[in-house]
Amino acid sequence: MAHKFVIRPDRLRRVPAQFSWIDHRLVRERYIQRCNAQAWTLYLFLVTVGDDQGLSYYSDRTIQNLLSIDQSALDQARDSLIRAEMVAFAAPLYQVLSLDKYVDRETLQMNTGPQSLGAILRQIQLQG
Secondary structure, three states: OOOOOOOOHHHOOOOOOOOOOOOOHHHHOOHHHHOOHHHHHHHHHHHHHOOOOOEEOOOHHHHHHHHOOOHHHHHHHHHHHHHOOOEEEEOOEEEEOOOOOOOOHHHOOOOOOOOOHHHHHHHHHHHO
């Protein structure tokens, strides 16, 4: 394993007071594989401009100009992040969502009554 050392001590990164710190779980828990590069560009932008609740309200036009993308690319990137449950969107408001326990909504089953402890544990194991 390579020995780590700070290359530029004068530029050592510190956790900022605002929300714009990228969570390492994006890689470690494979969130990064859920979207393409254009969607992650939008995600990085939203994390950077979001407040402490992950909220931002930049217009489509402003985002397109800042990221040098067209409306179609923005729509696709946003839809990808929504499907991956990384962001929520209610025009013009975006919310970057917590990375805690991603659940694929398509695999959830309706709970129509009591379940056995074994069934609950199996469902937890499938989600983990």
